[in-house]
Amino acid sequence: MSPTTTFALDLDAPRREVTHPHGIAVKLHGNQLIFPAELPADALEPILSDELDLVGLFGDVLQSSDGDSVGTNEVLVALFKRPSLPRKFLAAVKETYAVLMDAEYDEEGKLLDGQFKDFLESKPSVPDYVRLTMGLTRLYGVELGKLFSSADSSESDSPTSKPTSPTTTTDSTHEVPGFVPDNPDSSASDD
Template sequence: MDTSFAIDLDAPRREVQFPDGIPVKFRGEQFLFPAELPADALDPILSDELGLVELLGEVIESADGDAGVAEVVTALFRRPTLPRQLLAAIRETYAILLDGQHEAFTKKRPSVPDYVRLTIGLVKVYGVELGKLFRSADSSANDSQTSSPTSPASTESTPDVSGFVPDNPDSLESDG
Protein backbone atom coordinates (compact mmCIF):
# COMPACT_ATOMS: atom_id res chain seq x y z
CA MET A 1 0.00 0.00 0.00
CA ASP A 2 1.38 3.37 -1.04
CA THR A 3 1.41 5.79 1.93
CA SER A 4 2.35 8.96 0.05
CA PHE A 5 -0.22 11.73 -0.08
CA ALA A 6 -0.70 14.57 -2.53
CA ILE A 7 -1.35 16.79 0.48
CA ASP A 8 -0.47 15.72 4.01
CA LEU A 9 -2.06 18.13 6.48
CA ASP A 10 -0.59 16.11 9.37
CA ALA A 11 3.00 16.73 8.25
CA PRO A 12 5.06 19.24 10.20
CA ARG A 13 4.62 22.75 8.89
CA ARG A 14 7.66 24.99 8.61
CA GLU A 15 5.58 28.11 9.37
CA VAL A 16 4.55 26.90 12.84
CA GLN A 17 6.90 28.68 15.22
CA PHE A 18 5.19 27.43 18.36
CA PRO A 19 4.22 23.76 17.90
CA ASP A 20 2.80 23.49 21.42
CA GLY A 21 0.83 26.73 21.17
CA ILE A 22 1.50 30.45 21.36
CA PRO A 23 2.26 31.49 24.94
CA VAL A 24 0.83 34.89 25.88
CA LYS A 25 1.53 36.59 29.19
CA PHE A 26 -1.37 38.69 30.43
CA ARG A 27 -1.53 40.28 33.86
CA GLY A 28 0.90 37.82 35.39
CA GLU A 29 -0.67 34.67 33.96
CA GLN A 30 0.24 32.63 30.87
CA PHE A 31 -2.39 31.70 28.30
CA LEU A 32 -1.76 29.30 25.45
CA PHE A 33 -3.28 30.07 22.06
CA PRO A 34 -3.45 27.42 19.31
CA ALA A 35 -0.27 27.07 17.25
CA GLU A 36 -2.31 27.62 14.09
CA LEU A 37 -5.43 29.73 13.63
CA PRO A 38 -8.47 27.42 13.71
CA ALA A 39 -10.77 28.02 10.74
CA ASP A 40 -13.83 28.44 12.96
CA ALA A 41 -12.18 31.19 15.02
CA LEU A 42 -13.14 33.80 12.41
CA ASP A 43 -16.80 32.70 12.19
CA PRO A 44 -18.08 35.21 14.81
CA ILE A 45 -16.31 38.14 13.10
CA LEU A 46 -17.44 37.13 9.61
CA SER A 47 -21.02 36.21 10.53
CA ASP A 48 -23.89 37.50 8.40
CA GLU A 49 -25.60 38.73 11.57
CA LEU A 50 -22.68 41.05 12.34
CA GLY A 51 -22.45 42.19 8.73
CA LEU A 52 -18.89 43.45 9.11
CA VAL A 53 -17.84 42.39 5.61
CA GLU A 54 -20.85 44.24 4.16
CA LEU A 55 -20.03 47.30 6.27
CA LEU A 56 -16.42 47.36 5.12
CA GLY A 57 -17.54 47.06 1.50
CA GLU A 58 -19.96 49.93 2.00
CA VAL A 59 -17.28 52.13 3.58
CA ILE A 60 -14.78 51.44 0.83
CA GLU A 61 -17.40 51.99 -1.89
CA SER A 62 -18.59 55.27 -0.37
CA ALA A 63 -15.04 56.59 -0.26
CA ASP A 64 -14.08 55.35 -3.74
CA GLY A 65 -11.57 52.94 -2.21
CA ASP A 66 -9.92 55.60 -0.02
CA ALA A 67 -11.81 55.20 3.26
CA GLY A 68 -10.83 57.28 6.24
CA VAL A 69 -11.94 57.62 9.83
CA ALA A 70 -14.88 59.87 8.88
CA GLU A 71 -16.35 57.23 6.56
CA VAL A 72 -15.95 54.49 9.17
CA VAL A 73 -17.58 56.62 11.90
CA THR A 74 -20.47 57.56 9.57
CA ALA A 75 -21.06 53.89 8.73
CA LEU A 76 -20.97 52.96 12.43
CA PHE A 77 -23.58 55.62 13.30
CA ARG A 78 -25.87 54.04 10.69
CA ARG A 79 -25.58 50.81 12.72
CA PRO A 80 -25.77 51.84 16.38
CA THR A 81 -25.78 48.23 17.65
CA LEU A 82 -22.64 47.28 15.72
CA PRO A 83 -20.02 48.24 18.35
CA ARG A 84 -21.69 46.03 20.97
CA GLN A 85 -22.15 43.20 18.44
CA LEU A 86 -18.51 43.52 17.33
CA LEU A 87 -17.27 43.33 20.92
CA ALA A 88 -19.42 40.23 21.48
CA ALA A 89 -17.97 38.68 18.30
CA ILE A 90 -14.43 39.45 19.46
CA ARG A 91 -15.14 37.84 22.84
CA GLU A 92 -16.62 34.79 21.10
CA THR A 93 -13.54 34.54 18.86
CA TYR A 94 -11.28 34.59 21.92
CA ALA A 95 -13.48 31.96 23.59
CA ILE A 96 -12.78 29.70 20.60
CA LEU A 97 -9.06 30.45 20.68
CA LEU A 98 -8.76 30.04 24.45
CA ASP A 99 -10.74 26.82 24.69
CA GLY A 100 -10.57 25.78 28.35
CA GLN A 101 -8.79 28.99 29.40
CA HIS A 102 -11.36 31.61 28.44
CA GLU A 103 -12.94 31.98 31.88
CA ALA A 104 -9.55 32.61 33.51
CA PHE A 105 -8.72 35.10 30.75
CA THR A 106 -11.96 37.08 31.16
CA LYS A 107 -11.48 37.16 34.94
CA LYS A 108 -8.39 39.28 34.21
CA ARG A 109 -10.82 41.85 32.70
CA PRO A 110 -9.09 42.59 29.39
CA SER A 111 -9.66 46.12 28.10
CA VAL A 112 -10.42 47.07 24.51
CA PRO A 113 -6.76 48.15 24.05
CA ASP A 114 -5.70 44.74 25.48
CA TYR A 115 -7.81 42.98 22.82
CA VAL A 116 -6.36 45.26 20.12
CA ARG A 117 -2.74 44.63 21.17
CA LEU A 118 -3.35 40.90 21.52
CA THR A 119 -5.05 40.70 18.14
CA ILE A 120 -2.23 42.61 16.43
CA GLY A 121 0.33 40.32 18.07
CA LEU A 122 -1.54 37.15 17.10
CA VAL A 123 -1.99 38.35 13.51
CA LYS A 124 1.80 38.74 13.27
CA VAL A 125 2.48 35.28 14.71
CA TYR A 126 -0.25 33.55 12.68
CA GLY A 127 0.81 35.47 9.56
CA VAL A 128 -2.83 36.01 8.59
CA GLU A 129 -4.54 39.25 7.67
CA LEU A 130 -8.21 39.50 6.74
CA GLY A 131 -7.35 41.46 3.59
CA LYS A 132 -5.08 38.65 2.43
CA LEU A 133 -7.70 36.01 3.23
CA PHE A 134 -10.15 37.64 0.83
CA ARG A 135 -7.72 38.71 -1.89
CA SER A 136 -8.70 37.51 -5.34
CA ALA A 137 -7.47 34.06 -6.26
CA ASP A 138 -5.63 35.34 -9.34
CA SER A 139 -3.34 37.54 -7.26
CA SER A 140 0.24 36.37 -7.45
CA ALA A 141 1.74 38.74 -4.90
CA ASN A 142 3.47 37.11 -1.96
CA ASP A 143 3.36 39.33 1.12
CA SER A 144 3.37 36.52 3.68
CA GLN A 145 5.82 36.77 6.54
CA THR A 146 6.10 32.99 6.69
CA SER A 147 6.96 32.14 3.10
CA SER A 148 9.47 33.16 0.52
CA PRO A 149 9.42 33.16 -3.27
CA THR A 150 10.70 30.07 -5.03
CA SER A 151 13.94 30.45 -6.88
CA PRO A 152 13.57 30.37 -10.69
CA ALA A 153 16.08 27.52 -10.82
CA SER A 154 14.10 25.42 -8.37
CA THR A 155 12.18 22.39 -9.60
CA GLU A 156 10.26 21.81 -6.37
CA SER A 157 8.34 24.72 -4.88
CA THR A 158 8.01 23.53 -1.29
CA PRO A 159 10.19 21.40 0.97
CA ASP A 160 8.71 18.10 2.21
CA VAL A 161 8.38 19.43 5.76
CA SER A 162 5.74 21.93 4.68
CA GLY A 163 3.10 19.24 4.36
CA PHE A 164 2.71 19.57 0.61
CA VAL A 165 4.11 17.41 -2.16
CA PRO A 166 5.28 19.34 -5.27
CA ASP A 167 2.80 19.54 -8.14
CA ASN A 168 3.78 16.40 -10.04
CA PRO A 169 1.11 14.36 -11.81
CA ASP A 170 3.27 11.20 -11.58
CA SER A 171 3.21 11.38 -7.78
CA LEU A 172 -0.57 10.90 -7.73
CA GLU A 173 -0.42 7.55 -9.55
CA SER A 174 -0.43 4.43 -7.41
CA ASP A 175 1.59 1.30 -8.03
CA GLY A 176 -1.49 -0.81 -7.77
Template sequence: MSYVIDLDAERREVQYPDGIPVKFNGDQYIFPAELPADALDPILSEDLDLVGLLGEVIDSTDGDAGVAEVIAALFRRPSLPRKFLAAIRATYAILLGEQHTQFLEKRPSIGDYVRLTTGLTRVYGVELGKLFRLGASSESDSPTSSPTSPDSTGSTPAESGSVPASPDSSESDG
Protein backbone atom coordinates (compact mmCIF):
# COMPACT_ATOMS: atom_id res chain seq x y z
CA MET A 1 0.00 0.00 0.00
CA SER A 2 1.22 3.50 -0.81
CA TYR A 3 0.78 6.33 1.69
CA VAL A 4 0.29 10.00 0.93
CA ILE A 5 1.80 10.91 4.30
CA ASP A 6 4.23 8.48 5.91
CA LEU A 7 5.08 9.62 9.43
CA ASP A 8 7.35 6.59 9.76
CA ALA A 9 9.54 7.78 6.87
CA GLU A 10 13.12 8.87 7.47
CA ARG A 11 13.27 11.53 10.15
CA ARG A 12 15.93 13.69 11.74
CA GLU A 13 16.70 10.77 14.11
CA VAL A 14 18.55 9.20 11.18
CA GLN A 15 20.89 12.19 10.98
CA TYR A 16 21.14 12.60 14.77
CA PRO A 17 20.30 9.13 16.18
CA ASP A 18 21.56 10.07 19.67
CA GLY A 19 20.12 13.60 19.65
CA ILE A 20 21.63 16.94 18.71
CA PRO A 21 24.87 17.58 20.62
CA VAL A 22 25.43 21.17 21.77
CA LYS A 23 28.61 22.39 23.45
CA PHE A 24 28.20 25.14 26.04
CA ASN A 25 30.81 26.35 28.55
CA GLY A 26 32.84 23.17 28.20
CA ASP A 27 29.91 20.76 28.68
CA GLN A 28 27.89 18.84 26.12
CA TYR A 29 24.09 18.82 26.12
CA ILE A 30 21.93 16.55 24.01
CA PHE A 31 18.77 18.01 22.51
CA PRO A 32 16.07 15.77 21.01
CA ALA A 33 16.59 14.93 17.34
CA GLU A 34 13.03 16.06 16.58
CA LEU A 35 11.44 19.14 18.11
CA PRO A 36 8.70 17.92 20.48
CA ALA A 37 5.43 19.75 19.83
CA ASP A 38 4.96 20.48 23.54
CA ALA A 39 8.27 22.39 23.59
CA LEU A 40 6.43 25.33 22.01
CA ASP A 41 3.63 25.38 24.61
CA PRO A 42 5.36 27.87 26.94
CA ILE A 43 6.03 30.30 24.06
CA LEU A 44 2.49 30.02 22.70
CA SER A 45 0.72 30.14 26.08
CA GLU A 46 -2.31 32.37 26.56
CA ASP A 47 -0.64 33.81 29.66
CA LEU A 48 2.29 35.09 27.56
CA ASP A 49 -0.06 36.07 24.69
CA LEU A 50 2.61 36.81 22.09
CA VAL A 51 0.04 36.30 19.36
CA GLY A 52 -2.15 38.96 21.01
CA LEU A 53 0.81 41.32 21.22
CA LEU A 54 1.62 40.86 17.54
CA GLY A 55 -2.03 41.34 16.63
CA GLU A 56 -2.18 44.54 18.68
CA VAL A 57 0.93 45.94 17.02
CA ILE A 58 -0.26 45.04 13.52
CA ASP A 59 -3.77 46.42 14.15
CA SER A 60 -2.44 49.68 15.56
CA THR A 61 -0.21 50.30 12.55
CA ASP A 62 -2.26 48.80 9.70
CA GLY A 63 0.45 46.17 9.24
CA ASP A 64 3.30 48.68 8.98
CA ALA A 65 4.84 48.29 12.45
CA GLY A 66 8.21 49.67 13.34
CA VAL A 67 10.42 49.39 16.39
CA ALA A 68 8.63 52.30 18.13
CA GLU A 69 5.25 50.55 17.86
CA VAL A 70 6.66 47.27 19.19
CA ILE A 71 8.30 49.06 22.13
CA ALA A 72 5.07 50.94 22.89
CA ALA A 73 3.13 47.65 22.91
CA LEU A 74 5.74 46.12 25.23
CA PHE A 75 5.39 49.03 27.67
CA ARG A 76 1.65 48.37 27.78
CA ARG A 77 2.59 44.85 29.00
CA PRO A 78 5.29 45.48 31.63
CA SER A 79 5.28 41.86 32.86
CA LEU A 80 5.90 40.47 29.36
CA PRO A 81 9.74 40.42 29.44
CA ARG A 82 9.76 38.31 32.64
CA LYS A 83 7.03 36.03 31.30
CA PHE A 84 8.90 35.65 28.01
CA LEU A 85 12.15 34.74 29.77
CA ALA A 86 10.24 32.23 31.93
CA ALA A 87 8.72 30.74 28.76
CA ILE A 88 12.17 30.42 27.17
CA ARG A 89 13.47 28.65 30.28
CA ALA A 90 10.43 26.36 30.33
CA THR A 91 10.98 25.52 26.66
CA TYR A 92 14.60 24.59 27.35
CA ALA A 93 13.51 22.57 30.39
CA ILE A 94 11.29 20.52 28.06
CA LEU A 95 14.07 20.11 25.50
CA LEU A 96 16.86 19.29 27.96
CA GLY A 97 14.94 17.22 30.52
CA GLU A 98 17.31 16.06 33.27
CA GLN A 99 20.15 18.13 31.80
CA HIS A 100 18.31 21.42 32.37
CA THR A 101 19.54 22.02 35.93
CA GLN A 102 23.16 21.52 34.85
CA PHE A 103 22.56 23.86 31.90
CA LEU A 104 21.15 26.60 34.19
CA GLU A 105 24.14 26.23 36.53
CA LYS A 106 26.28 27.51 33.63
CA ARG A 107 24.23 30.76 33.81
CA PRO A 108 23.43 31.19 30.10
CA SER A 109 23.24 34.80 28.98
CA ILE A 110 20.54 36.29 26.78
CA GLY A 111 23.06 36.09 23.92
CA ASP A 112 23.62 32.39 24.67
CA TYR A 113 19.87 31.77 24.46
CA VAL A 114 19.65 33.74 21.20
CA ARG A 115 22.59 31.88 19.60
CA LEU A 116 21.34 28.50 20.82
CA THR A 117 17.78 29.17 19.65
CA THR A 118 19.03 30.38 16.26
CA GLY A 119 21.22 27.30 15.84
CA LEU A 120 18.49 24.88 16.92
CA THR A 121 15.99 26.60 14.63
CA ARG A 122 18.29 25.88 11.68
CA VAL A 123 18.82 22.25 12.69
CA TYR A 124 15.13 21.63 13.42
CA GLY A 125 14.12 23.50 10.27
CA VAL A 126 11.45 25.44 12.15
CA GLU A 127 10.46 29.06 11.71
CA LEU A 128 7.65 30.13 14.02
CA GLY A 129 6.18 32.33 11.30
CA LYS A 130 5.92 29.36 8.94
CA LEU A 131 5.21 26.70 11.57
CA PHE A 132 1.44 27.10 11.57
CA ARG A 133 0.98 28.17 7.95
CA LEU A 134 -1.63 25.98 6.30
CA GLY A 135 -0.25 26.06 2.77
CA ALA A 136 2.09 27.70 0.36
CA SER A 137 1.12 31.10 -1.01
CA SER A 138 0.92 29.72 -4.53
CA GLU A 139 -1.80 27.23 -3.62
CA SER A 140 -5.46 27.88 -4.31
CA ASP A 141 -8.70 26.32 -3.12
CA SER A 142 -10.47 27.23 -6.35
CA PRO A 143 -11.27 24.26 -8.61
CA THR A 144 -10.66 26.35 -11.75
CA SER A 145 -7.28 27.81 -10.84
CA SER A 146 -3.86 26.28 -10.69
CA PRO A 147 -0.79 27.17 -8.63
CA THR A 148 1.42 29.92 -10.02
CA SER A 149 4.52 27.98 -9.02
CA PRO A 150 5.32 24.65 -7.39
CA ASP A 151 5.81 24.47 -3.61
CA SER A 152 9.37 23.28 -4.14
CA THR A 153 11.80 22.81 -6.95
CA GLY A 154 14.52 20.32 -7.69
CA SER A 155 17.10 23.10 -7.40
CA THR A 156 16.45 23.69 -3.72
CA PRO A 157 19.47 22.60 -1.66
CA ALA A 158 18.90 19.64 0.65
CA GLU A 159 20.72 21.31 3.53
CA SER A 160 20.56 24.84 4.80
CA GLY A 161 23.49 26.83 3.50
CA SER A 162 24.40 24.41 0.72
CA VAL A 163 24.42 25.47 -2.90
CA PRO A 164 23.04 23.40 -5.78
CA ALA A 165 25.75 22.03 -8.04
CA SER A 166 26.31 23.93 -11.27
CA PRO A 167 29.07 23.69 -13.86
CA ASP A 168 31.78 26.31 -13.87
CA SER A 169 31.44 28.89 -16.60
CA SER A 170 34.89 27.82 -17.81
CA GLU A 171 33.60 24.29 -18.47
CA SER A 172 31.46 25.30 -21.45
CA ASP A 173 31.88 23.40 -24.71
CA GLY A 174 32.41 26.27 -26.97
Protein backbone atom coordinates (compact mmCIF):
# COMPACT_ATOMS: atom_id res chain seq x y z
CA MET A 1 0.00 0.00 0.00
CA SER A 2 1.29 3.45 -0.82
CA PRO A 3 1.90 5.97 1.99
CA THR A 4 -0.71 8.30 0.44
CA THR A 5 -3.59 5.82 0.71
CA THR A 6 -6.71 7.41 2.13
CA PHE A 7 -8.96 5.08 4.06
CA ALA A 8 -12.73 5.39 3.85
CA LEU A 9 -12.86 3.61 7.19
CA ASP A 10 -9.91 3.61 9.60
CA LEU A 11 -10.60 1.20 12.47
CA ASP A 12 -7.14 1.91 13.91
CA ALA A 13 -7.98 5.60 14.43
CA PRO A 14 -8.31 6.81 18.03
CA ARG A 15 -11.58 5.69 19.53
CA ARG A 16 -13.14 5.88 22.96
CA GLU A 17 -9.66 5.31 24.42
CA VAL A 18 -9.08 9.02 23.77
CA THR A 19 -11.82 10.08 26.18
CA HIS A 20 -11.36 7.10 28.53
CA PRO A 21 -7.68 6.14 28.14
CA HIS A 22 -7.64 4.04 31.31
CA GLY A 23 -11.11 2.54 30.85
CA ILE A 24 -14.50 3.65 32.11
CA ALA A 25 -14.39 4.17 35.87
CA VAL A 26 -17.58 3.37 37.79
CA LYS A 27 -18.19 3.78 41.52
CA LEU A 28 -20.51 1.22 43.12
CA HIS A 29 -20.93 0.58 46.85
CA GLY A 30 -17.61 2.29 47.57
CA ASN A 31 -15.73 0.17 45.02
CA GLN A 32 -14.12 1.55 41.89
CA LEU A 33 -14.72 -0.65 38.85
CA ILE A 34 -12.93 -0.19 35.56
CA PHE A 35 -14.70 -1.24 32.37
CA PRO A 36 -13.05 -1.42 28.95
CA ALA A 37 -13.14 1.80 26.94
CA GLU A 38 -14.72 -0.07 24.01
CA LEU A 39 -17.40 -2.76 24.33
CA PRO A 40 -15.80 -6.14 23.55
CA ALA A 41 -17.93 -8.11 21.08
CA ASP A 42 -17.67 -11.27 23.19
CA ALA A 43 -19.38 -9.45 26.08
CA LEU A 44 -22.63 -9.73 24.11
CA GLU A 45 -22.36 -13.49 23.55
CA PRO A 46 -24.08 -14.51 26.82
CA ILE A 47 -27.07 -12.23 26.11
CA LEU A 48 -27.37 -13.31 22.48
CA SER A 49 -26.85 -17.04 23.11
CA ASP A 50 -29.16 -19.60 21.50
CA GLU A 51 -29.73 -21.14 24.93
CA LEU A 52 -31.16 -17.87 26.29
CA ASP A 53 -33.05 -17.21 23.02
CA LEU A 54 -34.04 -13.61 23.72
CA VAL A 55 -34.47 -13.06 20.00
CA GLY A 56 -37.03 -15.89 19.96
CA LEU A 57 -38.80 -14.38 22.98
CA PHE A 58 -39.07 -10.98 21.32
CA GLY A 59 -40.22 -12.64 18.09
CA ASP A 60 -42.98 -14.51 19.96
CA VAL A 61 -44.07 -11.35 21.74
CA LEU A 62 -44.21 -9.34 18.53
CA GLN A 63 -45.97 -12.14 16.65
CA SER A 64 -48.63 -12.48 19.35
CA SER A 65 -49.35 -8.76 19.25
CA ASP A 66 -50.39 -8.90 15.56
CA GLY A 67 -48.74 -5.57 14.83
CA ASP A 68 -50.44 -3.80 17.71
CA SER A 69 -48.50 -2.34 20.58
CA VAL A 70 -47.08 -5.02 22.85
CA GLY A 71 -48.87 -5.36 26.15
CA THR A 72 -48.13 -7.04 29.44
CA ASN A 73 -50.28 -10.04 28.47
CA GLU A 74 -48.13 -10.87 25.42
CA VAL A 75 -44.93 -10.60 27.48
CA LEU A 76 -46.32 -12.79 30.27
CA VAL A 77 -47.54 -15.47 27.85
CA ALA A 78 -44.10 -15.58 26.18
CA LEU A 79 -42.36 -15.75 29.58
CA PHE A 80 -44.60 -18.57 30.85
CA LYS A 81 -43.56 -20.59 27.79
CA ARG A 82 -39.95 -20.19 29.05
CA PRO A 83 -40.07 -20.64 32.85
CA SER A 84 -36.27 -20.92 33.16
CA LEU A 85 -35.67 -17.66 31.26
CA PRO A 86 -35.38 -15.29 34.26
CA ARG A 87 -32.71 -17.48 35.88
CA LYS A 88 -30.86 -17.91 32.56
CA PHE A 89 -31.10 -14.18 31.90
CA LEU A 90 -29.59 -13.31 35.28
CA ALA A 91 -26.76 -15.81 34.65
CA ALA A 92 -26.16 -14.25 31.20
CA VAL A 93 -26.03 -10.74 32.69
CA LYS A 94 -23.51 -11.89 35.30
CA GLU A 95 -21.46 -13.63 32.60
CA THR A 96 -21.49 -10.44 30.53
CA TYR A 97 -20.15 -8.47 33.50
CA ALA A 98 -17.56 -11.19 34.11
CA VAL A 99 -16.29 -10.60 30.55
CA LEU A 100 -16.35 -6.82 30.98
CA MET A 101 -14.42 -7.02 34.27
CA ASP A 102 -11.92 -9.61 33.03
CA ALA A 103 -12.90 -12.25 35.59
CA GLU A 104 -10.39 -15.03 36.10
CA TYR A 105 -11.08 -18.53 37.41
CA ASP A 106 -8.80 -21.26 38.75
CA GLU A 107 -8.64 -24.81 37.33
CA GLU A 108 -11.67 -25.86 39.39
CA GLY A 109 -13.79 -22.94 38.17
CA LYS A 110 -13.50 -20.92 41.39
CA LEU A 111 -13.54 -17.16 40.87
CA LEU A 112 -10.17 -15.59 41.64
CA ASP A 113 -9.72 -12.27 43.44
CA GLY A 114 -10.28 -9.26 41.22
CA GLN A 115 -12.81 -6.56 40.51
CA PHE A 116 -15.53 -8.98 39.37
CA LYS A 117 -15.29 -10.84 42.68
CA ASP A 118 -15.40 -7.49 44.53
CA PHE A 119 -18.43 -6.54 42.43
CA LEU A 120 -20.31 -9.74 43.32
CA GLU A 121 -19.35 -9.46 46.99
CA SER A 122 -20.88 -5.96 47.09
CA LYS A 123 -24.20 -7.74 46.36
CA PRO A 124 -25.44 -5.45 43.57
CA SER A 125 -29.19 -4.99 43.56
CA VAL A 126 -31.44 -5.27 40.51
CA PRO A 127 -31.58 -1.44 40.29
CA ASP A 128 -27.74 -1.40 40.46
CA TYR A 129 -27.61 -3.75 37.46
CA VAL A 130 -30.19 -1.66 35.60
CA ARG A 131 -28.42 1.68 36.25
CA LEU A 132 -25.02 0.20 35.43
CA THR A 133 -26.28 -1.42 32.24
CA MET A 134 -28.12 1.72 31.11
CA GLY A 135 -25.12 3.95 31.83
CA LEU A 136 -22.65 1.66 30.07
CA THR A 137 -25.03 1.12 27.16
CA ARG A 138 -25.20 4.86 26.69
CA LEU A 139 -21.41 5.28 26.95
CA TYR A 140 -20.75 2.40 24.56
CA GLY A 141 -23.35 3.71 22.12
CA VAL A 142 -25.15 0.38 21.88
CA GLU A 143 -28.92 0.28 21.45
CA LEU A 144 -30.00 -3.08 22.87
CA GLY A 145 -33.43 -2.85 21.23
CA LYS A 146 -31.79 -2.80 17.80
CA LEU A 147 -29.80 -5.91 18.65
CA PHE A 148 -32.99 -7.87 19.28
CA SER A 149 -35.26 -6.46 16.58
CA SER A 150 -35.82 -8.48 13.47
CA ALA A 151 -34.18 -7.20 10.32
CA ASP A 152 -37.46 -6.33 8.65
CA SER A 153 -39.35 -4.96 11.67
CA SER A 154 -38.43 -1.34 11.00
CA GLU A 155 -37.89 -1.51 7.29
CA SER A 156 -40.47 -0.38 4.81
CA ASP A 157 -40.99 -1.64 1.28
CA SER A 158 -42.56 1.69 0.39
CA PRO A 159 -40.52 3.75 -2.08
CA THR A 160 -41.92 6.94 -0.53
CA SER A 161 -40.82 6.07 3.00
CA LYS A 162 -38.62 8.81 4.46
CA PRO A 163 -37.06 9.36 7.85
CA THR A 164 -39.08 11.67 10.06
CA SER A 165 -36.03 13.70 10.98
CA PRO A 166 -32.53 13.98 9.56
CA THR A 167 -31.08 14.24 13.05
CA THR A 168 -31.29 12.08 16.12
CA THR A 169 -32.83 13.07 19.43
CA THR A 170 -30.11 11.52 21.58
CA ASP A 171 -29.33 14.83 23.29
CA SER A 172 -32.93 15.35 24.33
CA THR A 173 -33.35 12.00 26.07
CA HIS A 174 -33.48 11.82 29.84
CA GLU A 175 -30.29 11.09 31.69
CA VAL A 176 -29.81 7.75 33.42
CA PRO A 177 -29.71 8.19 37.24
CA GLY A 178 -26.10 8.05 38.36
CA PHE A 179 -24.84 8.53 34.79
CA VAL A 180 -22.02 11.02 34.32
CA PRO A 181 -21.72 12.36 30.77
CA ASP A 182 -18.39 12.22 28.91
CA ASN A 183 -17.96 15.97 29.31
CA PRO A 184 -19.65 17.17 32.51
CA ASP A 185 -18.58 20.77 31.77
CA SER A 186 -20.67 20.84 28.60
CA SER A 187 -23.89 21.16 30.57
CA ALA A 188 -22.57 23.53 33.23
CA SER A 189 -23.89 27.07 33.14
CA ASP A 190 -21.67 30.14 33.18
CA ASP A 191 -23.38 31.77 36.15
